[in-house]
Every structure is written in C-alpha cells, then in structure tokens.
Amino acid sequence: MRKVDRKMFILKSVTTILGLVLGVFGLLFSQISCSSEELEKPNILLIMADDMGFSDLGCYGSEISTPNIDKLAYEGIRFTQFYNAARCCPTRASLLTGLYPHQTGMGGMVRSDLEKEGPYQGYLNSNCVTLAEVLKTANYKTYMSGKWHVGELPLNWPNQRGFDKYYGLISGAMNYFDISKSKRKGLKRVFVKGGELFDPPTEDFYVTDAFTDEALKFLNDHDKNPFFMYLAYNAPHWPLHAKPEDIEKQKGKYSKGWKDLREERYKKQIAMGLINPDWELSPQDPRAMDWEDVEDKERLDLKMAIYAAQIESMDQNIGRIIKKLQEMNQLDNTLIMFLSDNGGCAETGALGFDALGGWDGKLGTKDSYSSYGRSWSNASNTPFRLHKKRVHEGGIATPFIARYPKLINGNQITNQVGHIIDVMATVIGLFNAKYPTNYEGNEIIPLEGKSLLPIFEGIERDSHDTLFWEHQKNKAIRKGDWKLVSISDGTWELYNLKKDRTELNNLVNEYPELVQELILDYKLWAERCGVEL
Numbered sequence: 001m002r003k004v005d006r007k008m009f010i011l012k013s014v015t016t017i018l019g020l021v022l023g024v025f026g027l028l029f030s031q032i033s034c035s036s037e038e039l040e041k042p043n044i045l046l047i048m049a050d051d052m053g054f055s056d057l058g059c060y061g062s063e064i065s066t067p068n069i070d071k072l073a074y075e076g077i078r079f080t081q082f083y084n085a086a087r088c089c090p091t092r093a094s095l096l097t098g099l100y101p102h103q104t105g106m107g108g109m110v111r112s113d114l115e116k117e118g119p120y121q122g123y124l125n126s127n128c129v130t131l132a133e134v135l136k137t138a139n140y141k142t143y144m145s146g147k148w149h150v151g152e153l154p155l156n157w158p159n160q161r162g163f164d165k166y167y168g169l170i171s172g173a174m175n176y177f178d179i180s181k182s183k184r185k186g187l188k189r190v191f192v193k194g195g196e197l198f199d200p201p202t203e204d205f206y207v208t209d210a211f212t213d214e215a216l217k218f219l220n221d222h223d224k225n226p227f228f229m230y231l232a233y234n235a236p237h238w239p240l241h242a243k244p245e246d247i248e249k250q251k252g253k254y255s256k257g258w259k260d261l262r263e264e265r266y267k268k269q270i271a272m273g274l275i276n277p278d279w280e281l282s283p284q285d286p287r288a289m290d291w292e293d294v295e296d297k298e299r300l301d302l303k304m305a306i307y308a309a310q311i312e313s314m315d316q317n318i319g320r321i322i323k324k325l326q327e328m329n330q331l332d333n334t335l336i337m338f339l340s341d342n343g344g345c346a347e348t349g350a351l352g353f354d355a356l357g358g359w360d361g362k363l364g365t366k367d368s369y370s371s372y373g374r375s376w377s378n379a380s381n382t383p384f385r386l387h388k389k390r391v392h393e394g395g396i397a398t399p400f401i402a403r404y405p406k407l408i409n410g411n412q413i414t415n416q417v418g419h420i421i422d423v424m425a426t427v428i429g430l431f432n433a434k435y436p437t438n439y440e441g442n443e444i445i446p447l448e449g450k451s452l453l454p455i456f457e458g459i460e461r462d463s464h465d466t467l468f469w470e471h472q473k474n475k476a477i478r479k480g481d482w483k484l485v486s487i488s489d490g491t492w493e494l495y496n497l498k499k500d501r502t503e504l505n506n507l508v509n510e511y512p513e514l515v516q517e518l519i520l521d522y523k524l525w526a527e528r529c530g531v532e533l
C-alpha cells in the first residue's frame with residue numbers, strides 16, 4: 001500500500017511539474033505570439049499637403065516633377081473621386097477624427113479663445129477622438145510633424161490629443177525661412193517642439209526641410225512598436241517661399257500662362273484615365289485675368305515657378321522619408337496615404353497679394369510675403385470649377401494616394417468615392433481595433449466614415465448613401481451621382497457628376513422634386529450635426 005502511495009505521489013509530482021513547465025512555455029509562447037502580432041501591425045504614415053490643387057502632381061496631370069509621390073501612386077492606388085472639407089481647419093479635424101467638422105467643433109476656422117462652444121467653437125472638442133488617441137490604445141507610438149491648425153491654446157495642442165511627440169506649426173501659415181517675419185495683421189504664429197513653445201532658427205532654416213528633419217529624428221529613436229506618423233506639410237500654402245536652386249529649375253516654364261497650362265493638364269488627365277473625356281474642361285474663372293492682359297508676365301511666371309518649387313521640395317522631402325523606411329526595412333509594412341487639405345487657393349485676388357517685397361527682387365525670399373492668386377489657382381484645380389473654401393469640385397476634390405503592397409496591388413486607379421471621414425475607419429479596420437464609445441470620461445460621437453480597405457483590395461464597397469459639406473455658408477450634398485451645391489448666396493445648383501463632373505450643366509430647374517429631396521436630406525444632416533442653416 002505504501003509502495004502504491006509512493007508511486008501515486010511520484011506520478012502526481014511529475015504531472016504537476018510537467019504542468020508547470022507547459023504553463024511557463026505556454027506563457028512564453030503567448031508573449032512571443034503577442035510580440036509577433038505587434039510587429040505585424042502595419043505602421044501608418046499620413047502625409048498632407050496644404051492648399052495644393054487636384055492637378056498639381058505629376059501623377060495627376062502636372063508638369064511639376066514629383067517622382068517620389070508619383071512612385072507611391074504607381075506602386076499603389078490613386079483615387080479620382082476623393083473629397084476633403086474645402087478648407088484647412090475643417091479638413092484636418094475630419095481627417096483626424098472620422099467625423100464631420102461640425103461634430104468636432106471645427107465647422108469654421110480655428111479660434112484662440114474658449115468663450116465659444118459648439119460646432120463652430122474653433123478647436124477640437126472632447127466628444128471626438130483623434131487617430132493618435134485611438135492608435136495609442138493599440139500600442140502604437142504616435143508622432144506628428146507639421147501644421148496642426150485645429151486648436152491654438154496649449155490644452156488643444158497635439159501632445160494633448162494623443163501624440164507622443166510633436167514638432168511644428170500650431171497656426172495656419174508662416175514665413176518658411178524665418179517665423180519672426182510671419183506676423184501679418186497682428187496674427188501671432190505659434191510654433192511648438194516637445195510640447196513647449198519654440199523659436200526655430202532664423203538662418204539656414206526652411207520649414208519643409210525642418211518638418212522632415214524632425215520626422216526622421218522620431219523614426220531614428222523609434223522602438224519596435226508600430227508607429228503612426230502624421231506629416232502635415234504647409235507647402236505649397238502661401239507665402240511663396242522656396243530655395244533659390246529649386247526656383248531656378250522652374251523659371252520660364254509658366255511664361256505661356258494659365259490658360260495653356262489648364263489645357264495641357266486636362267489632356268494629360270484624360271490620357272492617364274483620371275477623368276472622363278466627356279467631361280468638358282471648365283471655362284476660365286471669370287474673376288481670373290486673361291493672360292494677354294497681364295502687363296508683367298515674367299513676374300507671374302515667377303510666382304507659379306515658386307509655387308511649383310514648393311511642391312518639388314515637398315516631394316524631395318517625402319523621398320527622404322521613404323528612404324528611411326527602406327533602411328528600417330519597414331517600407332512595405334507601412335500604409336502610406338497622401339492627400340491635400342483643399343483645392344488651390346484663390347482667396348488673394350486674380351494675381352495674388354504682395355504684402356511686402358513683391359516686385360523688388362525679393363520675391364520667394366524670406367523678405368517677401370506673396371501668393372500666386374486666383375488665375376494660377378484655376379490651373380491648379382484643373383479640370384474643375386472654383387477653389388479652396390468653395391464646395392464645388394475645385395474646392396473639395398483632392399488627389400488621394402495609398403500604398404501598402406501587402407493589401408494594394410500597384411498602379412490602380414479607382415473611381416469609387418472616398419472622403420476624409422473614411423481615414424479613421426480605414427486605419428482601425430487594418431487590425432480590427434475598436435472605436436471607443438467613451439474616452440477619458442467623455443461620450444464619443446459615433447464614427448461617420450467607412451473603411452477604404454475594400455477599395456484598396458479592388459472590391460466594390462458599400463459606399464456612403466450621402467456626403468455633406470458646409471463651410472462659411474458654402475453648402476453641398478452628394479447622393480449617388482447627384483450633387484446639389486450652393487455658394488454663400490444660397491442659390492442651389494444641381495449636377496449629375498457621372499455625366500458632368502466639371503459642373504457645367506446646371507439641372508436645378510429640370511428636377512425640382514429631386515432638388516427638394518436633397519434639400520431635405522441636407523437640412524436633416526445639418527440639424528444632426530449642428531450646422532448653421
């Protein structure tokens with residue numbers, strides 16, 4: 001009996017030890033598996049240009065040399081019908097949150113006080129979450145370099161909205177070479193590094209390079225966790241500032257004027273398959289100037305040359321980021337998305353403004369403060385009508401490029417409709433993350449966007465029934481192929497975008513019932529999102 005007990009004791013002991021060993025190995029295996037999953041999560045690089053039109057990239061019909069962005073397009077997917085929110089602040093708010101701008105507090109422009117609350121308060125509210133805040137819950141490192149423009153006060157800065165590291169311009173525009181020269185009409189330009197106010201150097205400084213330099217530092221210091229980086233260039237937003245060697249390469253290219261440039265880009269877009277040849281090129285903006293009437297064509301050639309140089313410099317810097325990802329062996333494990341926050345900028349007159357140093361030989365240097373104007377903006381937005389701030393296609397249509405070879409086959413062009421509210425849904429869909437209903441004690445507005453992942457895979461997705469826009473009384477609704485749009489005077493126009501994406505044949509009087517249906521849909525959305533009617 002004692003021998004039997006002894007055998008049972010030995011057997012139980014061995015079983016217990018074996019169980020402990022297997023448990024330890026199981027725990028180790030579980031930890032290794034988790035680590036592998038973390039490593040397999042894709043990095044996410046979101047790149048935004050500022051005030052760049054639909055046709056300003058080589059891969060969208062431009063003569064401007066953008067080989068690095070073009071390579072992303074040819075190795076990924078280009079959208080022909082992707083939309084922003086028509087202006088810097090509302091677009092950035094929607095892009096970061098997956099909501100319409102008014103739901104985030106950014107229905108209008110940024111404000112530097114806390115007195116106003118609601119859909120037009122001028123800073124991100126606490127009922128939305130940013131991409132950085134959501135991705136931190138999935139163990140991502142979160143970095144941002146560049147223009148913020150969705151909250152001026154410290155409690156609204158990137159480090160308070162989920163970003164581990166931030167370097168950049170809190171405000172909307174600055175002197176590219178010397179921020180101390182950026183004050184216009186009493187506006188202060190806020191620049192931040194590491195969560196603190198920072199004065200960039202005033203010599204040997206160019207902000208497009210600086211944004212990239214800091215982004216590269218973030219990547220140099222990065223550990224093994226996946227990362228999310230938001231790289232928000234302020235190029236080519238005015239003022240017209242570029243390095244002399246970049247300007248020199250562009251001079252003379254634009255001496256033919258904006259009319260010829262629009263026609264050349266239009267033909268390229270048709271040849272590329274980006275637009276339907278049945279869509280006529282929109283007429284020249286009636287508030288643009290005829291090139292024949294321009295007295296000093298050399299000056300206007302120079303303005304567009306500087307603008308093009310700003311875009312080329314941005315492209316060169318994106319090339320530096322791509323090279324770094326290659327060195328890290330992370331390029332193919334990174335979803336890269338590129339877009340613009342609105343169309344080309346016409347808010348400064350037919351020939352642009354010249355606040356100082358316009359025609360005294362300083363144009364393009366730190367001692368100038370100029371813009372390229374409505375006439376060149378009309379070319380940037382080829383083939384569409386109108387510009388930044390407006391919600392006709394020229395204001396809201398953006399190039400959108402995505403590269404991620406694990407999911408996206410190269411050299412795709414898609415006509416499926418996308419919107420900036422879809423970026424959040426796309427990102428969290430990559431690894432089935434949960435969009436929060438509550439964050440830091442605040443109830444979060446449900447996500448408005450839909451994932452772009454099916455489009456990336458070449459699948460016809462269940463698209464939005466309707467999309468909406470409102471900014472400074474410019475209003476629009478797109479439902480299927482129909483778009484009802486109005487400028488600030490309240491007059492509605494109706495277009496069938498499948499047949500007439502350049503919005504030349506106004507059908508508002510031919511379909512009165514449809515117009516009333518769309519107006520009702522718009523009002524219901526406006527009431528839901530707090531939009532001023």
